[in-house]
Amino acid sequence: xxxxxxxxxxxxxxxxxxxxxxxxxxxxxxxxxxxxxxxxxxxxxxxxxxxxxxxxxxxxxxxxxxxxxxxxxxxxxxxxxxxxxxxxxxxxxxxxxxxxxxxxxxxxxxxxxxxxxxxxxxxxxxxxxxxxxxxxxxxxxxxxxxxxxxxxxxxxxxxxxxxxxxxxxxxxxxxxxxxxxxxxxxxxxxxxxxxxxxxxxxxxxxxxxxxxxxxxxxxxxxxxxxxxxxxxxxxxxxxxxxxxxxxxxxxxxxxxxxxxxxxxxxxxxxxxxxxxxxxxxxxxxxxxxx
Numbered sequence: 618x619x620x621x622x623x624x625x626x627x628x629x630x631x632x633x634x635x636x637x638x639x640x641x642x643x644x645x646x647x648x649x650x651x652x653x654x655x656x657x658x659x660x661x662x663x664x665x666x667x668x669x670x671x672x673x674x675x676x677x678x679x680x681x682x683x684x685x686x687x688x689x690x691x692x693x694x695x696x697x698x699x700x701x702x703x704x705x706x707x708x709x710x711x712x713x714x715x716x717x718x719x720x721x722x723x724x725x726x727x728x729x730x731x732x733x734x735x736x737x738x739x740x741x742x743x744x745x746x747x748x749x750x751x752x753x754x755x756x757x758x759x760x761x762x763x764x765x766x767x768x769x770x771x772x773x774x775x776x777x778x779x780x781x782x783x784x785x786x787x788x789x790x791x792x793x794x795x796x797x798x799x800x801x802x803x804x805x806x807x808x809x810x811x812x813x814x815x816x817x818x819x820x821x822x823x824x825x826x827x828x829x830x831x832x833x834x835x836x837x838x839x840x841x842x843x844x845x846x847x848x849x850x851x852x853x854x855x856x857x858x859x860x861x862x863x864x865x866x867x868x869x870x871x872x873x874x875x876x877x878x879x880x881x882x883x884x885x886x887x888x889x890x891x892x893x894x895x896x897x898x899x900x901x902x903x904x905x906x907x
Contacts, residue, residue, distance in 0.1 A: 620668075620673075626690075628652065628653070628654065628655075629652040629653075630652060630679070630682050630683065631652070631656065631675075631682070632650070632673065632675040632678040632679055632682070632748075632813060633650070633678055633731035633812050633813040633814075633815070634815065635650045635652035635677060636650070636816060637649070637650055637670065637697060637816050637818065638650065638651055639697070640716070640719055640720070641719075642715050642716050642719045643712075643715050643877065644700075645693050645698065645699045646698060646699045647690060647691065647692075647693065647698045647699075647716050647719075647790070648670065648691040648697030648698045648818070648819075649670075649688060649689060649690040649691065649716070650670055650688070650689050651686070651687075651688050652680035652682045652686075652687055652845045653681065653683075653684075653685050653686040653687045653900060654682070654683075654684065654685065654686065655686060656685075656686075657684065657685045657686070658685060658724065658725065658726050658749055658750075658905070659685065659686040659687070659688060659722055659725050659726070660681055660685055660686070660687050660725065660726045660727075660728060660905065661688050661689075661690065661713075661717060661722075661725050661726070661727050661728070661741055662678070662687065662688065662689040662690070662728050662729075662730075662733070663690070663692075663728065663729040663730070663732075663733030663734075663736050663737055664730055664731075664732075665730050665731035665732050665735045665755070666731060666732045666826070666829050666830070666833060667787075667821050667826050667829065668695075668821070668898070669691055669695060669696030669697075669737070669820065669821055670689050670690075670691055670696055671691055671696075671810060671813060671817055671818045671819045672788075672810060674806065674809055674810065674890075674894055675809050675810070675811070675812055675813065675875060676809060676895075676898065677890070677891075677894055677898060677901070679822075679847065679901065680898045680899070681902075681905075682903075684902075684906075685726075685905070688720070690713070690714070690716055691710050691818065692713060692736075692823035693710055693712050694817040694822075694825045694828065695821065695825055696819045696820075696821065697818055699821045701825075701860060702825045702828035702832075703827070703828070703832065704828050704831045704832055704835070705835055705836075706732075706735040706736055706739050706759070706832050706835070706836045707739055707834050708745060708832075708869050709732075709735075709736045709739075709832065710736050710739035710740045711819075713736055713740055714740060714743070714744060714747070714833055714843050717747070717884065720822075723747065724746075724747060724749055725747060725748060725749065726748070726749055726750045726751075726905050727740060727741065727748045727751050727752070727849075728751070728752040728754070728901075729752070729753055729754070729756060730754045730755050730756065730890070731754075731755045731756055731861070731862065731887065732756075732829060732832070732833060732893070733756070734753040734754060734755065734756025734757075734758075735759070735832075735833070735836050736753075736858075737751060737753060738751075738753065738756075738844070738847070739755075740757065741848075741849055742842060742844075742846055742847060745807075745846070745847070745848045745849070746760070748848075748849045748907055749849060750849050750850050750851075750852075750904060751847065751850070751851040751852070752851070752852045752854070752904065752905075753851060753853050753854075753870065754853075754854045754855065754889075754890045755853070755854075755855050755856075755859060755861070755862060755888065755889065755890065756862055756866075757862045757863070757866030757867070757869070757870065758841060758842060758844060758866060758869060758870050758873070759836050759837075759839050759840070759841055759842045760836075760837065760838070760839055760840055760842070761836075761837060761841075761847070761862075761863075761866040761869065762861060762863070762865075762866070763837070763863040763865075763866070763907050764833065764834075764836060764837030764863075764866070764893075771861060773844045778840075779795075788803070788806070788807070788809050788888065789803040789804075790885055791860075791861065791886075791887060791888075792887045792888025792891065792892070793806070793885075793886050793888055793892055794856075794858045794884065794886045796884065798884060799876075799879035799884070799885070799886065799892070802891075802892040803892075804887065806891045806892070807903055814819075829902035829904050830885070831874055842883040844870060844874045845873060845874070846876060847874050847875070848875075850876045850877070850878075850904070850907075851874045851876065851877040851878070852877070852878050852880070852900070852901065852904040853867050853871055853874075853877055853878065853879045853880070854867075854879075854880045854881075854882070854889065854897060854900070855867045855881055855882070855887075855890075856881070856882045856883075856884075856885030856886045856887065856888070856889025856890075856892060856893075856904050857881050857882065857883050857884070857885065857889075858884065858885060858886045859886055859887045859889070860886065860887065861887045862887065862901070864881060867879055867881065878895075878904070880900055882896065882897070
């Protein structure tokens, strides 16, 4: 159940004040945040390469939590969770399903961003009765052309170095175009994710980051999935200037997933849903509420 404030008897409905909780799953301690209102379909959030709970945009989470239960999780080996990061997306999907089962949930809406989108696809394929509606942002299909390209990894490392030299967060370079508007959107996003000052998550380790990179490369090299088996109505969203996952893969998924909708945000990058969050939020809510 969502956390209850003992003093007021109210559940946390804001990302900045939702406590980090822990649950034992398959012998490991899994960190997660659980907020919002009871009733309706729970929404589970799966995040990107190198991310902990603190990378979720508070505006998006709060909009979801205003009308539903929202659960964001650190999968094994990430942030405050113990264990090792699985080196395959399937391993991550197995861990996500075990976590969802440990919470007693049998039907959810599932939102995956970037690497989290790989995991979300795997879950939707392996457990179609579990996922009612699916949201895939900044992501691509297994075997997608370009996902495992050497330049993709190079972008990550080069932009991380640029961020160190600029004394800023690498997401400023990785997620947003280096236009005046893109730079402003990056600053605003970074300011939003720093609004939470209580109970910050444990930073990602280098070993965990490398294991996730291995999973991403494996996803790009493996045999393509039959996405026509995804039964959940699916929203696909990305920016038109995504250097990390080619946006041609967004159109590929739209063509292959039945009952799917594609939204591309202009002049936005890999973090297009954070850049254009004011446009993305009503689209997201409409998809989940229909």
